[in-house]
Amino acid sequence: MLHLAWTFALKDLRLYARDRSALALSLLLPLFLAAIFGAAMGGFGGKDTIGKVRLLVEDLDQTPRSRELVKLLGESANLSVDEKQDARKAIANGKAPAAIVVPAGYGADLEAGRGLRLKLYRDPGQAVEQQIVAGSLMPVLFEAGGAKLSREVVKRGLAELGLALDAIPGFDGTFDQTWKLMEELARQEKEKEAAYPALTAPAETKSESVDFLARLPRFLGLDVEDVAGGENQDDKLAGQAHAVSGIGVMMLLFGLVAAGGTILEERTQGTLTRLLLVPAPGSAVLLGKFLFTFVSGMLQLVLLFVFGSFVFDVPVWRDPLAVLVVSTALCAAATGLGLFLAVTCGSRKQLEGLSTLIILVMSAMGGSWFPLVITPEWYRKLGHFTLNAWAMDAYQGIFWYGKGLEGIWVEVLVLAAIAATMAALAVRGWNKRFATNA
Numbered sequence: 001m002l003h004l005a006w007t008f009a010l011k012d013l014r015l016y017a018r019d020r021s022a023l024a025l026s027l028l029l030p031l032f033l034a035a036i037f038g039a040a041m042g043g044f045g046g047k048d049t050i051g052k053v054r055l056l057v058e059d060l061d062q063t064p065r066s067r068e069l070v071k072l073l074g075e076s077a078n079l080s081v082d083e084k085q086d087a088r089k090a091i092a093n094g095k096a097p098a099a100i101v102v103p104a105g106y107g108a109d110l111e112a113g114r115g116l117r118l119k120l121y122r123d124p125g126q127a128v129e130q131q132i133v134a135g136s137l138m139p140v141l142f143e144a145g146g147a148k149l150s151r152e153v154v155k156r157g158l159a160e161l162g163l164a165l166d167a168i169p170g171f172d173g174t175f176d177q178t179w180k181l182m183e184e185l186a187r188q189e190k191e192k193e194a195a196y197p198a199l200t201a202p203a204e205t206k207s208e209s210v211d212f213l214a215r216l217p218r219f220l221g222l223d224v225e226d227v228a229g230g231e232n233q234d235d236k237l238a239g240q241a242h243a244v245s246g247i248g249v250m251m252l253l254f255g256l257v258a259a260g261g262t263i264l265e266e267r268t269q270g271t272l273t274r275l276l277l278v279p280a281p282g283s284a285v286l287l288g289k290f291l292f293t294f295v296s297g298m299l300q301l302v303l304l305f306v307f308g309s310f311v312f313d314v315p316v317w318r319d320p321l322a323v324l325v326v327s328t329a330l331c332a333a334a335t336g337l338g339l340f341l342a343v344t345c346g347s348r349k350q351l352e353g354l355s356t357l358i359i360l361v362m363s364a365m366g367g368s369w370f371p372l373v374i375t376p377e378w379y380r381k382l383g384h385f386t387l388n389a390w391a392m393d394a395y396q397g398i399f400w401y402g403k404g405l406e407g408i409w410v411e412v413l414v415l416a417a418i419a420a421t422m423a424a425l426a427v428r429g430w431n432k433r434f435a436t437n438a
Contacts, residue, residue, distance in 0.1 A: 052077075052078055052079055052080035052377075053078060053079055053080065053097060053098070053129045053132045053133055053136075054079075054080045054082060054096040054097065055073065055079045055080065055081050055082070055096065055097075055098055055099065055100065055133060055136075056081075056082055056083075056084045056087045056090055056091070056095070056096045056098070056099035056100070057070050057073060057081055057082070057083050057084070057087070057099070057100050057101075057102065058083070058084060058085060058086070058087040058099065058100070058101045058102065059083065059102045060101065060102055060103050060104050061102050061103065061104050061105065061106040061107055063106070063107035063108075064107065065106060065107035065110050065111070065144070066102045066106050066107055068144060069102060069106070069140070069141075069144045070083065070102070072140045072143055072144055073100070073136075073140055076136045076139075076140055077136075078132050078135070078136045079132075079133070079136050080377075082096070084099070087099035087100075087101055087121060088101075088121050088225075088227055091121045091122065091123055091227050091228060092121075092227045092228055092401065093401060093403070093407065094123065094228065094396070094397065094400070094401045096123075097122070097123045097126035097129035097130065097133065097373065098120060098121065098122050098123065098129065098130065098133045099120070099121040100118055100119070100120055100137075100222075101118065101119035101120075101121070102118060103117050103118070103119065105117070106118070110144075117223070118141075118222045118223070119222070119223045119225070120137075120217050120222040120223065120224045120225070121225055121226075121227050122224060122225070122226050122227070122228075123226070123227070123228040124226045124228065124238070125228055125237075125238025125239075125400050126238075126371075126373055128373075129373060134217055137217065137222075228400065228401055237312075237313065237314070237315075237399075237400070238396075238400045240308070240312040240313075240314060241308075241312075241314050241315075241395070241396060241399035241400055242367075242371060242392070242396060243312075244304065244305070244307075244308035244312060244314050245368075245391070245392055245395035245396065245399070246363070246367065246368035246369060246388075246392060247304070247368070248300075248301055248304045248305070248395075249330065249363070249366075249368050249387075249388050249391045249392065249395075250359065250363040250368045250369075250388070251300070251304075252297050252300055252301060252330070252331070252334050253334050253337070253338070253355075253359045253362070253363075253388075254355075254356075254359055255296065255297060255300055256293045256296070256297050256331075256334045256335050256337070256338040257337070257338040257341055257342070257351070257355040257359065258338075259289075259292060259293040259296055259297075259338065260289060260293050260335070260338035260339045260341065260342035261338075261342050261348055261351050261352070262289065262292075263289060263339075263342045263343065286339070286426070286427065286430045289339060289342075290335055290336075290339060290423070290426075293335045293338055293339070294331050294332065294335045297331040297334060297335060298327060298328070298331050301327045301330075301331065302327075305323065305327075314399055315398075315399055316399070318398065318399070318402065319398055319402075319403075319404050319405075321405065322398050322403070322404055322405050322408065323395075323398055325405060325412055326391065326394040326395060326398065326408065326411070326412060326415070329412050329415035329416050329419060330387070330391045330394075330415055332415070332416070332419035332423075333387045333415045333416075333418040333419040333422060334387065335419070335422075335423075336418070336419045336420075336421070336422025336423040336425075336426055337387070337418075337422045338355075339422070339423070339426035339430075340422050340425045340426040340429060341354060341355050341358070342426075343426055343429035343430045343433055344429055362386040362387070362388050363388055365379070365382060365383040365385075365386055365388075365389075366383050366384075366386035366387070366388025366389040366391075366392065367383060367388060367389050367392040368388045368392065372389065372392075387415060387418050390411045390414045390415055390418075391411070391415060393408075393411050394408045394411035394412065394415070397411070
């Protein structure tokens with residue numbers, strides 16, 4: 001019995017090895033996805049890190065003290081600082097997760113021992129980035145402001161918690177002693193980090209710290225304003241809009257590749273040969289396939305976004321024209337890709353294996369599964385070689401940042417260019433393999 005079972009198993013293994021597309025899919029796809037997720041979440045070999053959070057800085061003071069603050073922000077390990085005018089508008093348009101505005105008089109306030117009057121503009125949809133910004137601001141502001149500023153921060157924090165400073169006798173003297181001790185500990189920690197960097201890796205963030213980090217900028221005396229997200233600035237909406245858009249783009253690709261694969265089915269069944277004998281240009285068959293897959297894709301997106309608008313309150317109806325234009329360009333690009341793969345592959349099974357590999361890799365790298373803002377900078381740039389990334393940028397621009405067509409025209413043009421390129425390649429492949437040899 002065991003001998004027969006092994007004989008049957010060998011038969012199935014031979015058939016499995018003969019199907020090269022299934023073999024490649026089962027063996028290579030896990031490797032590709034593991035490499036992609038590893039690169040996105042930490043890099044290869046532990047040497048790479050998640051990209052720095054971009055922080056815009058608008059210095060209206062232009063004094064030595066304000067320049068020192070900008071310099072210290074730029075030296076932060078977790079921040080990538082860019083000086084920019086009209087920082088509020090940049091955050092509202094999704095150019096960066098946060099911006100600091102240093103008002104005129106900042107240097108004079110520090111010299112006089114007064115509290116800070118810094119302005120922090122935030123994009124609440126990028127919650128992880130806000131925690132990194134908040135955690136990075138505290139040591140920088142403490143170093144820039146010294147003991148006086150730190151004392152004011154502690155007092156403000158105690159007041160936020162409802163504790164009266166009158167009930168703490170000798171607060172200033174105790175704080176000064178504690179500050180000196182903290183300076184010494186900080187010096188020792190820097191020496192330890194320089195000598196043993198592996199032993200000073202940051203500990204895993206606890207969930208209890210999330211709320212503290214969200215409130216920390218106000219404890220530091222910053223005037224905080226959330227400027228992205230339109231009227232509804234709930235960061236949950238940003239996640240829901242991303243989820244609906246991401247799933248829509250990925251499943252659209254799967255659906256349109258499958259629809260385009262009907263060319264291979266009809267060729268196997270002999271239907272394609274009879275269609276090409278009809279007294280009409282052979283390209284009419286390919287155009288008919290394009291229209292069929294395009295219409296089915298648009299129907300799929302319409303149903304998905306209507307569902308998202310009613311179930312998750314995704315603001316699809318904020319600018320339906322912009323949603324329609326983006327969806328049209330996306331469907332054309334995805335249809336062109338599907339037809340190109342269909343006329344390139346030799347069989348339906350080969351198409352299924354290759355397209356699954358391509359679509360899953362594109363979805364992971366293009367932001368359909370998780371926002372690209374949490375990935376390293378090189379990963380984001382590489383991800384924008386996929387149509388997923390441009391489509392996700394366009395949809396998030398509409399749903400979260402409230403952009404109209406004038407704000408997403410670059411994304412629409414890129415998707416249109418991808419559609420034209422894929423359609424041209426599909427026509428070339430069709431003329432070479434089907435129109436003459438069907």
